[in-house]
Amino acid sequence: MGADGHPLDLAELVGQRVLLLFGYASCPDVCPLGLANAAAALALLGEAGADISLVFVTVDPTRDSDVLLADHMRRFHPRFRALRLEGVELGLLLTDWAVRVERGAPNAQGWYSVDHTAHFYLIDRQGRLARTLPHNASPAELQAAMEAL
């Protein structure tokens, strides 16, 4: 689901550079920082980054509806898209990318965190994983890594 509300079609991404990350919309600290830094990196890249897509895969499809995700992406960048898979489909994707997810125990209000491995995955125009950066990479680090793709 894109910030424009249209479902994500992976075929659209062929031939583009892609920044892939995993997270969840209600993440109160780590994910917003990553998304904000990625948006800042795109701003630094300007026209040079016009073909870069960011795809945010939710690790919490239970709480993250398509509408909520599209709204969340829109807050950060008009080109950010979210991918919402469930069950086996999500499981396979997480395995492919070696992403581990641990749902925390709900607190008294029923809220829970979803701990997860958090990296930026940089995918080149040939669709290959070119580089991995830590979740707290700075806008300048992300910019340099994407320029080198």
Add this chain to the structure above:
Amino acid sequence: VIPLSLLACTVEGEPLVLVSGWAMAGPSAGAATAVYLRVRNPNSADDRLLGAETALAERAELHQTREEEGMVRMVQVPALTLPGQGELALQPGGAHLMLMGLRQPLAEGQELELELRFERAGELMLRLPVRPAGSPAP
């Protein structure tokens, strides 16, 4: 009769100073959200942030984001040190206050009244702006 000087012992030194801070706009009631801020300690002795309270959330917890073997977790901590003549910085991706169980959605443009509790300096009342997720660190 208790001497006034003894009562005053609960609060020591110069008052702490809020440098800047904001609370993250929360999507819905019941959710959790983070508060980031910087507090300066004009006193020579170290102080410790022990907790916080706000009428807008059930609970406020001190959290530290940590990475362990690639897993990013938020861990509750009992206290955060505010060094003497120094600053305590609660920032995205690091130490922060977590408001658990918002009593109402926290919207951008709103203000959050918050009370911080320090070991030496006592209570510090704050009024912080509510900003969107991903706003720059205070």
